[in-house]
Amino acid sequence: MDKQEIYTRLNEVFQDVFDDESIRVNDKTTADDIDDWDSLEHINLIGAVESEFKMRFKMGEVSGMKNVGEMVDIIAARGK
Amino acid sequence: MQTLAYPFDGAYLMKKRKAIKKQLLLENPPAVTKKIAVLGGSTTNDIVNMLELFLLDNGIGAEFWQSEYARYWQDAMFGNEELKAFAPDIIYIHTTYRNLGANLSVKMSAQEINNLLEERFAHFTAMWEKLAQDFGCTIIQNNFELPNYRLLGNLEASDVHGTVNFVTRMNLKFYEYAQTHKNFLIQDINWLSASYGLEQWAEPQAWYLYKYAMALPAVPVLAQNLANIIKSALGRNKKALALDLDNTLWGGVVGDDGPEGLEIGEETASGEAYLAFQNYLKSYKDIGVLLTVCSKNEEENALAGLNHPAGVLRPADFVNIKANWDSKDRNIEQIAAELEILPESIVFVDDNPAEREIVRSQIPAAVVELAPAPEDYIQSIDRCGYFEVTSLSADDLSRTQMYLQNAQRKQASRSFENYKDYLLSLDMRAEIRDFEPVYLSRITQLTNKSNQFNLTTKRYTQAEMESCAQDSRAIRLYGKLTDKFGDNGIVSVVIAQIRADEPRTAEIVLWLMSCRVLKREMEYAMLDTLVAQAQARGVTELYGYYYKTKKNAMVSRLYADFGFELVSEAENGDSIWRLSLENYQKQCTVMQINPKTE
Numbered sequence: 001m002d003k004q005e006i007y008t009r010l011n012e013v014f015q016d017v018f019d020d021e022s023i024r025v026n027d028k029t030t031a032d033d034i035d036d037w038d039s040l041e042h043i044n045l046i047g048a049v050e051s052e053f054k055m056r057f058k059m060g061e062v063s064g065m066k067n068v069g070e071m072v073d074i075i076a077a078r079g080k
Numbered sequence: 081m082q083t084l085a086y087p088f089d090g091a092y093l094m095k096k097r098k099a100i101k102k103q104l105l106l107e108n109p110p111a112v113t114k115k116i117a118v119l120g121g122s123t124t125n126d127i128v129n130m131l132e133l134f135l136l137d138n139g140i141g142a143e144f145w146q147s148e149y150a151r152y153w154q155d156a157m158f159g160n161e162e163l164k165a166f167a168p169d170i171i172y173i174h175t176t177y178r179n180l181g182a183n184l185s186v187k188m189s190a191q192e193i194n195n196l197l198e199e200r201f202a203h204f205t206a207m208w209e210k211l212a213q214d215f216g217c218t219i220i221q222n223n224f225e226l227p228n229y230r231l232l233g234n235l236e237a238s239d240v241h242g243t244v245n246f247v248t249r250m251n252l253k254f255y256e257y258a259q260t261h262k263n264f265l266i267q268d269i270n271w272l273s274a275s276y277g278l279e280q281w282a283e284p285q286a287w288y289l290y291k292y293a294m295a296l297p298a299v300p301v302l303a304q305n306l307a308n309i310i311k312s313a314l315g316r317n318k319k320a321l322a323l324d325l326d327n328t329l330w331g332g333v334v335g336d337d338g339p340e341g342l343e344i345g346e347e348t349a350s351g352e353a354y355l356a357f358q359n360y361l362k363s364y365k366d367i368g369v370l371l372t373v374c375s376k377n378e379e380e381n382a383l384a385g386l387n388h389p390a391g392v393l394r395p396a397d398f399v400n401i402k403a404n405w406d407s408k409d410r411n412i413e414q415i416a417a418e419l420e421i422l423p424e425s426i427v428f429v430d431d432n433p434a435e436r437e438i439v440r441s442q443i444p445a446a447v448v449e450l451a452p453a454p455e456d457y458i459q460s461i462d463r464c465g466y467f468e469v470t471s472l473s474a475d476d477l478s479r480t481q482m483y484l485q486n487a488q489r490k491q492a493s494r495s496f497e498n499y500k501d502y503l504l505s506l507d508m509r510a511e512i513r514d515f516e517p518v519y520l521s522r523i524t525q526l527t528n529k530s531n532q533f534n535l536t537t538k539r540y541t542q543a544e545m546e547s548c549a550q551d552s553r554a555i556r557l558y559g560k561l562t563d564k565f566g567d568n569g570i571v572s573v574v575i576a577q578i579r580a581d582e583p584r585t586a587e588i589v590l591w592l593m594s595c596r597v598l599k600r601e602m603e604y605a606m607l608d609t610l611v612a613q614a615q616a617r618g619v620t621e622l623y624g625y626y627y628k629t630k631k632n633a634m635v636s637r638l639y640a641d642f643g644f645e646l647v648s649e650a651e652n653g654d655s656i657w658r659l660s661l662e663n664y665q666k667q668c669t670v671m672q673i674n675p676k677t678e
Contacts, residue, residue, distance in 0.1 A: 019098030040125045043289075044094055047296040051091035062289055 001079060006053075006072050013048050017041065027069030053079030081107070082440070084137045085449060086463040090300035097129055104133065110141030111629070112539060114314065117145045117168035119152035121179035122293040130300045134307030138316055149291065150179075156207045159214070169541060170218050170310060171211055172267075176293035177224040182246045186232075193240045201253050208257070208264060216543040218263045218313055220306070223251045225273040225293070228282035262521070263543050265309055265470055272305055273298075308465030314539065315528025318446060318466040319421050320370035321361065322412050324430035325382055325403070329361075329393060330354050331454065334385035335377055345390025353455040358393045360458045365397060368476030369467050370419065370483060372400040374411045374428065379403040399483040408435050409442035416445075419483065420595035422531060422631065427466050429457075473522045475569040485565040486596055492565075500670060503601060508671035510602065511560040512609040515549045522570050523558055526594060531631040533603075534592040535624065535638065553578045555586060555613050559606050561597055561671075571597045572606050578619060586614050587623045591638075604668035607642055611664050621660050628653035642667070 007025070014023045018036050031037040037045070046062055049071070055078045057065075065071050081104060083093070093100065116131075118124045128144050135142050145166040147155040152173055155163055180200055184193060204221070211219055224247045236242030251270055258266045273281040276298055283295035294302060311317065326333045331343030331350045343351045344358070365371060371393075375382055382403035386395050395401065400418055402411040408430070416423040424444040430436055431450055440447045451460045475482075489506065496502035515523060524545045531537065540548065548554055559572035575590040588610075593603055614622060624639040626632075636653070640646070644657035 013095065016095045016099070019102075043123075043292075043296070044097075044126060044129075047091065048095040051095070051297075056285075059285055059289055 001076055003072060003076060006075050006079065009052055010049065010068070010072065010075070013052050014045070017045050017048050025068045027067060027072065029068040030066070049075070055079045081137050084134060084304075085446075086304070086460070086465075087449065088300065088304070090297045093130060093133065093300050094126065094296065097133065100133055101136065104136040108136070108139060110136060111139045112314070113141035113143065114169045114310075115143045115145070115166060116310070117147075117163060117166060117171045119147045119155055119171060119173045121150055121152050121173075121175035122287075123149060123291045124174055126292075126296070126299045127174065127303055127306075130303030131306055131310075134300075134304050135310060138307060138311040140307075140311060140314065140316065152179075153203070153207055156211050164214070168215055168217055170220065170313070171215065172306065173207075173219065173221045174293070175222065175224070177227055177243070177247050178287070178293070180224065180247065180250065182243050182250075184241055184243055184246060186241045188241065190240050193246070197246065197249060197253075201250060204254070205257065208261070212261075212263065216263075216547065218265065218541055218543065220265045220267055220309055220313075221254065222267040222269045223254050225269050225281065226278060228278055228284075262471075263541070265313065267306055267309055269302065269305075272302065276301055305465065308468040309470060312465075312468040312470040313541075315525055317468060317529070318369075318427045319425040319529075320372055320399075320415070320419065320427070321364060322372045322374040322415055322426050322428045322445070323361065324408075324432065324435065325373060325375040325377060325385055327431045327454075328429060328450070328457075329358055330385060330388065330391065335381045339381075339384045339388050342385060342388055344388055347390070350454055351390070353453075353457075355390070355392065357454060357457045358391055360461075362393055362397060364467065365480045366477055367467065367469055367472065368479040370399045370421075370480060371397055372415050372419075372426075373398050373402060374408055374415065374430075375403045376405055376408070377403040396484070397480070399480055399487070407438060407442075409439050409445075412439060412445050413443060420532070420598060427461075427464075429461065471521050471525070473525060475522055478567075478569070481566065482568055482596065485568075488565050489563075499599075503670040506563040506565070506600075506670075508561060508563045508600065509675055510605045510671050510673045511562075512557050512606060512673055515545075515556045515558055517549075519558055519570055520545055520549060523573055526570060527573055527590065527592060530592040530594060531629070532595055532634055533598065534629075534632050535588070535635055536590055536627050537629050537632060538590050548575065551577075553580065555610065555617065557606060557609055557613070559593075559602060559609075561600065561602055568594075568597055572602055574606050574610055576610060576614065576622065578617065584618060584620045585623065586619045586621075588625065591624070601668050601670050603638070604642075605671055605673050608666045608668050609673060611661055615661055615664075619661065621658060623647075624657040624659070626655045626657070 011025055014025050015021050018034055023034065046057060050056055053075050061074055083100060118128055124146050128146060132142055145163060208219060226247055227243050230236040230244060232239060232242050236244035239245055254266060258264050281294050281298050286292040286295045323329060331354055332341055334342060344354045345351045361371065373382060383395055386393060400415050402415060412426055412428060413423055416426055426445045428439050428445050428447045429450060436447045439445055446466060448461055448464060450457055493502045521542060524540055524542045528539050555576040557574045558570050560570050561568045572593040573590060576586040576588045578586045624644055626636055626639065639657035644659040647656040647658050649655040
């Protein structure tokens with residue numbers, strides 16, 4: 001899947017989960033860049049990304065992703 | 081809100097939670113706010129988030145307090161200051177079989193396993209007793225889901241060494257406790273997880289990564305189920321079903337096909353499905369739900385369909401039948417008006433999506449998203465939980481009877497020229513007394529669901545009502561009304577509180593009456609009795625309060641009718657009234673109160 005398309009869809013997921021239309025994610029974005037992105041919202045975010053791209057993250061990936069760029073790499077490999 | 085009605089999209093609710101919450105608060109600001117403590121043996125954050133949405137959808141605002149991860153037992157047992165200060169109205173204990181500590185081994189003896197079972201059960205009962213003692217509020221405890229793997233395979237079910245057997249026995253012990261403790265309710269996640277599919281429910285990742293006892297997409301399902309219990313315990317269930325006929329209660333169109341051409345009964349597969357649906361609906365009568373018909377039909381044809389020999393629902397099962405060509409939203413409003421209930425307490429069931437859409441857009445009635453095929457109708461209604469039962473009272477069993485008697489009374493009233501003659505002819509007898517333990521659950525139920533004839537709309541949990549029943553400064557009255565057509569059951573509740581600083585003054589904190597006895601002078605009988613009891617206790621003046629809500633306009637001038645004088649009226653419509661008890665004249669002249677012959 002084209003990364004541009006992934007970013008477009010992913011950005012919408014972020015906007016929905018954090019209810020903030022001003023959010024723009026890029027490959028460098030981390031939890032530090034978004035106010036409400038704590039460990040509890042992370043669970044919800046992962047769930048929403050999984051259902052958007054109809055794929056599952058592996059357990060190691062959920063805790064190991066360092067930024068949105070790594071998330072997009074995984075989605076590019078397995079997402080639909 | 082349609083988004084939250086069954087069948088909802090759980091993933092969507094989780095993703096859009098914040099926006100949905102905003103919209104709910106905007107469209108339907110909660111009528112009541114409750115404090116809910118969630119004591120978890122696993123993560124509960126998203127459960128609380130989802131619960132909040134489903135409660136708001138039922139008009140209930142909630143403040144939450146959650147225990148730190150897996151500290152449910154410690155918080156309950158060793159007094160958590162925060163929890164104490166929070167003073168919950170409801171406590172939900174969310175535990176999973178993993179919290180059971182059922183570390184069984186085939187090397188253990190049956191006796192050792194029994195001991196472990198008793199010990200683990202005592203761990204829970206001690207906590208429930210402590211919480212009941214500290215907070216005296218409703219406790220909701222979920223039972224246990226089954227483990228998703230079985231060392232001993234099928235033997236796990238029957239052999240004491242099986243975890244499946246252990247969990248099942250523990251669940252049974254929970255139920256016995258629930259049967260003997262009134263403010264203790266079980267949330268059946270054992271059934272819920274089976275219905276959802278244990279394979280999907282018990283996703284290992286959710287536990288290892290987040291310590292959730294279920295997969296994330298199952299969280300909204302759990303939360304909706306929990307919200308149903310809470311709204312039922314708070315007396316916010318729906319009251320009536322408005323049912324379409326053609327292709328809803330039977331296959332075919334009775335006006336075109338004639339009753340002989342309808343599909344109903346054991347002859348065909350669809351006929352059987354419609355029959356099962358009729359049986360299911362008929363059972364609702366027994367739990368106090370009122371059945372009504374809302375159909376576009378000639379009345380004659382509607383009745384012919386309902387008298388079909390292979391069907392089970394009969395015209396007499398319905399308290400109101402609207403079979404005409406008016407629009408359905410108008411018919412439902414008409415039904416609500418005639419039954420003296422609110423349109424939003426009606427659940428509309430119709431196979432036709434266009435009719436559903438009209439009703440949905442015009443009035444606040446609940447609309448069931450009926451599945452496209454009759455074999456799935458039962459599930460469509462069942463999963464909504466509109467009529468979730470948390471306690472059964474004798475009045476529930478006879479409610480349909482009461483409404484039918486009411487219709488007879490209305491019929492009878494037409495043959496009298498003078499309304500008072502009619503009332504006298506009813507041969508009414510009122511029983512108006514202090515609360516009795518056997519009536520407390522009905523008193524609480526009535527208190528929590530009366531909206532229209534309710535001066536203060538003050539709500540009580542069962543526990544609060546029990547403590548009121550012990551209060552020496554409270555004058556409590558329940559009113560039961562019987563007439564020649566039958567027993568109306570408990571229809572009115574009044575509580576006046578004698579002031580501690582001024583024992584000659586009492587304040588009426590609660591005054592409500594069921595609308596099914598409107599215009600029977602029952603309110604005057606209650607006032608006469610209240611005044612007599614107040615006087616007997618040295619009270620010389622009563623204060624009455626009217627707190628305006630969207631629904632209680634009918635009683636805004638009740639105290640004026642009673643002869644109270646207006647003390648003050650606020651801009652928001654609330655008012656305070658005063659009555660001196662000197663020279664009080666009895667006002668009810670049409671019934672006997674507490675006749676001695678009983």
